Amino acid sequence: MARAKARGSGSPPPPSGLVRSVDAFCEELLREAYQVGAGLKAKGSEAAIYRKWRSLFLPSAMARLPEGPARTRARLEEFLKVGYVDRAIAPWQDRRRNRLLAATVPWRGDRLPFFSASVHLAELPDREDRRELYGELAKVWRSVGQEEEGAWATFGEGVRALGYPDGRAACEALFHYRVPHLLRETRRFSASTEKLYGTLLGERADLEGIARAEVRIYDAGRMLRGTSWREHFPSRGVQPFLRRTLRDLGLPWGAFRPDLAVRPRKNPRAFCAPIRIPEEVYLVLRPVGGHDDYHTALHETGHALHFGLTDPALDPVFRRLGDASLTEGWAFVLDLLFLNRSFRRTLIPNAEFVRFFALTQLWMLRRYAGKIAYESRFFQDPLDPGLRDLYVRCQSRATLVRPDEQGNMGDRWRSDVDPWMYTAGYLRAWMFAGSFTQLLEERWGERWWSEPSAGAFLARLWGRGQHPEVEDLLEEFGLGPLSLRPLEGLLRRSVEG
Numbered sequence: 001m002a003r004a005k006a007r008g009s010g011s012p013p014p015p016s017g018l019v020r021s022v023d024a025f026c027e028e029l030l031r032e033a034y035q036v037g038a039g040l041k042a043k044g045s046e047a048a049i050y051r052k053w054r055s056l057f058l059p060s061a062m063a064r065l066p067e068g069p070a071r072t073r074a075r076l077e078e079f080l081k082v083g084y085v086d087r088a089i090a091p092w093q094d095r096r097r098n099r100l101l102a103a104t105v106p107w108r109g110d111r112l113p114f115f116s117a118s119v120h121l122a123e124l125p126d127r128e129d130r131r132e133l134y135g136e137l138a139k140v141w142r143s144v145g146q147e148e149e150g151a152w153a154t155f156g157e158g159v160r161a162l163g164y165p166d167g168r169a170a171c172e173a174l175f176h177y178r179v180p181h182l183l184r185e186t187r188r189f190s191a192s193t194e195k196l197y198g199t200l201l202g203e204r205a206d207l208e209g210i211a212r213a214e215v216r217i218y219d220a221g222r223m224l225r226g227t228s229w230r231e232h233f234p235s236r237g238v239q240p241f242l243r244r245t246l247r248d249l250g251l252p253w254g255a256f257r258p259d260l261a262v263r264p265r266k267n268p269r270a271f272c273a274p275i276r277i278p279e280e281v282y283l284v285l286r287p288v289g290g291h292d293d294y295h296t297a298l299h300e301t302g303h304a305l306h307f308g309l310t311d312p313a314l315d316p317v318f319r320r321l322g323d324a325s326l327t328e329g330w331a332f333v334l335d336l337l338f339l340n341r342s343f344r345r346t347l348i349p350n351a352e353f354v355r356f357f358a359l360t361q362l363w364m365l366r367r368y369a370g371k372i373a374y375e376s377r378f379f380q381d382p383l384d385p386g387l388r389d390l391y392v393r394c395q396s397r398a399t400l401v402r403p404d405e406q407g408n409m410g411d412r413w414r415s416d417v418d419p420w421m422y423t424a425g426y427l428r429a430w431m432f433a434g435s436f437t438q439l440l441e442e443r444w445g446e447r448w449w450s451e452p453s454a455g456a457f458l459a460r461l462w463g464r465g466q467h468p469e470v471e472d473l474l475e476e477f478g479l480g481p482l483s484l485r486p487l488e489g490l491l492r493r494s495v496e497g
């Protein structure tokens, strides 16, 4: 930390120092995110870290990229450009996050913290209660409208200062997203899965006593929560489950640091914090019981193994920076094991669970299809007020779920947006993971997850860190272009099998 401070201001560091500074900056930012998320620290300030490292994000730093291979220079340049914009947004983001952390919602004579209230919504069996609580949550979303507008206005100014006509063009250039291809492929997927999804949604709506065409946005969380299977997924079983999964694949438990400690302020959402790659990678979990604990734990373990088994001799640029679709893809390769019949039977034998789980996956994929349709427009002009209605239309059409009666759903039009079109990264990752799972099944059979040689194969690829892009690996293994067809096949087989 002291070393970082000494370099915090003054002239830009020399070329080799730039890479070290980027690595140290990322380490500091991730340590802060870990400490806040794990409940070790009450409040965070990313803006303070960006201020300390401001010299990294000056145009003069971009002008002094070190000599070296084109891919190294490109990764550094992309990182510095994204950081230039993120530094300007950070104060808005800090204010928004800290306001949400402090926000409470009145509920039955009590006040619930905003984040707990969002979780509580999915637990309410009574529809009227859900409608009412959803309305209370919407008041909090509206209360941070100013910070959201400020953040997106600053984003637009930042990308234009870098020479891009708008945010979408910047995301396409800096993250290599081929948005038209993703739009075509998600439209095809949505049309192709409409019938299956509608059937599964209808089955679930029946159980809740709601007509399928009447399902509303405030019902969705409850329908996807899967409370009836909770007994199969006790919270205390998460760690033994992960240990067993790694042992079956012949992979080391010590590749990362699991943090399962119970702390009152710990974020209920699981996450992986690769603070120093590969030596200090945290897997942060707060299991409460339910299939989602196990499913998200697998996803985050995919990230933790990818970073934790990265070759320490690799150029720090390729340990740290790169195509986020790749690490998301590795995370999905593990979490898609829930669609694998033999793997799933080790957890739960019930056939109805399969249909329920397929519904949750189709919901997510279709929601992201709706998100990319919306965000491809949003990023062109995030301040256009006409987008509010477009958000509701895109989400309702994709998920076949109606908005609430009071029109509160539209209040999320600026918050239900992933920074830098990360939505596109997730979609690329799902595509990659579907294709890669097919490869694993072809080579090792459906039970690839119990073959140490499959684990060793994955570990070798994880050793390459962030160097490859997902397209490089698809080409290397002859897996064809990015497509949702392989994943769609896995989903259909899981329901039929």
Ligand SMILES: [Zn+2]
Pocket (backbone or CB within 6 Å): 299, 303, 327, 328, 331
């Ligand atoms: Zn992830």
